[in-house]
Amino acid sequence: MLQNVLLPLLALVAKARGIDYTGYVNVFTGTQSGGNDFPGVARPFSMVKLGPDLLNNATDSYSGYHHIGNFSGFSMMHEQGTGGAPKYGTVSQLPLVGNITNPLSNITVGRAVADQGSVGYYKSQTTENVTIELASTSHAGMYQYTFPVSSPSNNVLIDMSHVLPSFRGQGLGQGYAGGHFSIMEDGHYEASGIYNNGWNRSPNWTIYSCGYFNITPTAAHAYIGAAAGSNNLVQNSGSATSTSSDVYIGGLYTFNTSIVSSRVGISWISNERACQNFEKEIPRASSFSTVVSNTKDIWNSQILSKIKTTSTNTTNLELLYTSLYFMHLLPTNQTGENPGWTSSEPYYSDIYTLWDLFRCSTALLHVLQSVVYEEYIRSMIDIWRFDGYLPDARSSNYNGRTQGGSNADNVLADAYVKGVQGQINWEDGYAAMVKNAEVTPLNTDPDPMAPDSSTKEGRGALPDWLAYGFITPTYSRAASRAVDYAYNDFSLYQVAKGLGKDDDAAKYLNRSRNWRNHWNTDLQSIGYSGFIIPRNLSNFIENDPLTDTGYWSDPYYEASSWEYSWGDIHDMRKLADWMGGPDTFFSRLETMFTIGADPNNPGGIIFDSTNEPTFNVPYLYNFIGRDDRSVYQSRKVAKTYNTGVSGLPGNSDAGAMQTWLLWNMIGLYPVTGQTTFLIHSPWFESLTINLSNGKTLQITSTGGDGNGDTDYYVQSLKVNREDWTQNWLTWNDVFENGGTMHFVLGAELTQWATGDLPPSPATEPITCRQLSKEH
Structure with missing residues (x-):
């Protein structure tokens, strides 16, 4: 009504x-x-x-x-x-x-x-x-x-x-x-x-x-x-x-x-x-x-004029501009309104939460609002200076609650590798990240829902992570936090490497592989082997990977082992290998979209479009050269969004859902902490993004229906007017100085991407053969 x-x-x-x-x-x-x-x-x-x-x-x-x-x-x-x-x-x-x-x-x-x-x-x-x-x-x-x-x-x-x-x-x-x-x-x-x-x-x-x-x-x-x-x-x-x-x-x-x-x-x-x-x-x-x-x-x-299109499809225009609107309501710019300390730095609060936002939202904020984004990074570093820790979440001028890892690390790393400088003090930024990685936050006010360690800031389960390279059930959310901590350590590796801190870089690269210590190769579920699960000092603690999702006090936070096992995208080649190679990797991804975890919901599927831990899953086909399935699966999810009062598949989470949709419309998926963007397929015949530096990224397509509903498979692609054969590109290719992408779309499945697969920088170099790109 x-x-x-x-x-x-x-x-x-x-x-x-x-x-x-x-x-x-x-x-x-x-x-x-x-x-x-x-x-x-x-x-x-x-x-x-x-x-x-x-x-x-x-x-x-x-x-x-x-x-x-x-x-x-x-x-x-x-x-x-x-x-x-x-x-x-x-x-x-x-x-x-x-x-x-x-x-x-x-x-x-x-x-x-x-x-x-x-x-x-x-x-x-x-x-x-x-x-x-x-x-x-x-x-x-x-x-x-x-x-x-x-x-x-x-x-x-x-x-x-x-x-x-x-x-x-x-x-x-x-x-x-x-x-x-x-x-x-x-x-x-x-x-x-x-x-x-x-x-x-x-x-x-x-x-x-x-x-x-x-x-x-x-x-x-x-x-x-x-x-x-x-x-x-x-x-x-x-x-x-x-x-x-x-x-x-x-x-x-x-x-x-x-x-x-x-x-x-x-x-x-x-x-x-x-x-x-x-x-x-x-x-x-x-x-x-x-x-x-x-x-x-x-x-x-x-805000809204940052993205322009020639489309006349009212439904898609409403989705585009409504999503842009809602993603720009938070965080709150409180510069000049900080009661906690005196500083000349910008101040942003109402960060809810980087666990939700680091995968899609902060990367798009960087593209559309470069000045705000730089201020946002400076503000988080200033919060560390005066409050002691970077925020994973913050409201009413107070950090908390941290659901998983110290995901401000991922946001800072993403800014760093994409060359964000301005007035950012990156030595301070890196010191703030090291604080997260090395110093356990005090648990002075135990959270009744997870009293084992601080949920205010930092990494509460750090003692186990440092001592064992994994997290025991001494700590709640042990399995899901291990996935997050590995990602966070990869972010430290990226910044340490860029700052010339070689010893630190080697240490954090090795630590970013510690998710592997939670991988039980023998655990099986509906015909597949190998899952991220809890463990103690002597053995794994087996659960049903389909139904082991939990909340604050449980081994997994808001997703199951089936879902969290895809989480460490920086080590994806190792994950594909441990899953059994490209064929099994492909089959397992398909199963995410065809098999239900709940026997009482026969129409349901494992993939959960309502929550952030699986935001990346529809796009992971790119890592085995099957970007056509990335297009198909992600488009199928995206088309469940609408502009009605129930138009979101789940909680907006301060615009996280809206930014996932916007990236799908653009035809790219950001890999946070790297310069990589996975290519799928744009919705519109013409889309121009104002990059806030006087440059633009213009994305055009021919051969599709112009609405992103049919004929959306990529037949060929030119980037900056040159033939492009990779199903990924980097920040430098189209965002740093602007650029063009021209897609030819159609109904046929075409193996257009014959070049190198997306990088998996935490995976040890392969010396004998490249991972097969064939399903």
Whole structure:
């Protein structure tokens, strides 16, 4: 029943300021069925993500939004596409009608009609017949309320105790720990709230806010009261303060006019900064429509116009630009808003999480937003300088939770091997990586879901990794963490080699092969032998590789042995050899897409398109020269995406799903930590990517259907106008200085790629023969 407010396609024409690509963005895509996309208003990487918070039958609303339920507020801070547990839902307003006698009693109000939204604009209507319209900038938001004309009293509640709750029973529910609310002499309010916990288990953090209404209220009061809203007392001073989670703080403004607007700024630093933020970004004379229009312009000029196509297929255009939109909501650029330390370096938070993002998202961010990407790398190194470790995840200025390895290592290595320099101090960057690889993080606050080692940062299972070259069941997620740690060590090898640290390079290259110590050649599953499994000091611990998927306390995290056994792409030639050679490697890949792991789900398959550990699997055929199957299997998965409310196959994970889809549309797959990109097949007849350095990559194709639906097998390829016979290329070939790729596509399976296979740099050199490229 959701309704997306889009510009009519007929209006999608070249205007004085350029093409309006925002008309192709459906902000409600992936907001249901576990996608957790945030449909509210935001600018790229902005601190403010203003949208509704809804309560629905004790169901977690991770981004605040739910398609059914009651409004508990409209808050300034959210995260995009996250799971685990909700975060933020802070700095909230809620419009109410009538005489409000108990404002701090967790009031909710129903939804009257389906919400509407487009880029930069959001609209809701409550069952009290109040219309709420939202717009935002990077550090401020604008509320526009239209109350019923017949209402005797129109109110706006500001409740400092408001957060997004969690009902999953995992101990990750956010807490309120106090705050203050002050009504100033000119009628504006200044407030702060103290909060804690959420998916990253952070300790207390404070956010400041400053709000102005456009008209003078008939009454304005600050409130203080016991938890659950009982025995509220109006403070005659117009100010209320609490340092207790049991004492709620807030304010209530009452108006006798039907149209009211509110401008609110936020800051991690102070109320003064919060006021400055909205005065700078939404000055008093700003109209609501101007804020909306400016946001659209920013999305068009800075983000959506980075990729252009001549396609007229509306479905694919909506997929393209909607995916671009959602991948640019996180991380949050908090430069100048870091309460933890003083530094001239950029500062980015809300990294959720590099376990999800390192395979596809950070590589595409590098391509599309080179300035932001460099700042992002510098920020992570600065976090190490002052907090002690690189973040694998971070929110509310606090590292955590680390699901697997120290995957910031992979992100830094990817930037390094692709020549990212700018103002990055790579000696510091490498030192931060070495800290992850050599120093076990303290477990000062054990995670109830995995108390054996720190989940805050670093590599909690490092003692076993250093002592034995594998991880015993002393540590949770032992098998899956071994896969991650091997990948992380390969990343250290790449940077050490580039910096001329030869001894370190040799050490970390050897350590990157330690996944092999978890490989049980004898374990069989549905006719195949050899799997990554747990082990102790004397023997392997056998599980059923089809069904051994787990969670925080288990040997595998969110995927099975069948899935994790493909994980160490830097050593793929060794993996193919140990699986039994190219024929068995091929057959085993095919089995991923034909056999189900769950006997109760006969239509299911082992490959899980909803989760990141198998993002690379559809493309691994390239390593045995069967790129035609990479095209087929990946396209089959990609075509399950759509722009409906259930259009994502799984949780967005801060845009990870969207970036996997975008790479499929482009026709490449990035191998993080290397300069390698695996070639499959593009969707469009023409696609131009602005590389942010004045260069472009132009990808064209002939012979296909122009929509990526049929006739998508590669017949031949020219790269930079030269015949290309490898099913892979490097960063230097088409991204460093721009380039062209021209595909001839068709329905026939053609062995066009007769050149060398993709590199497997951790595999020992083969001296007697090359791995066969024939199936």
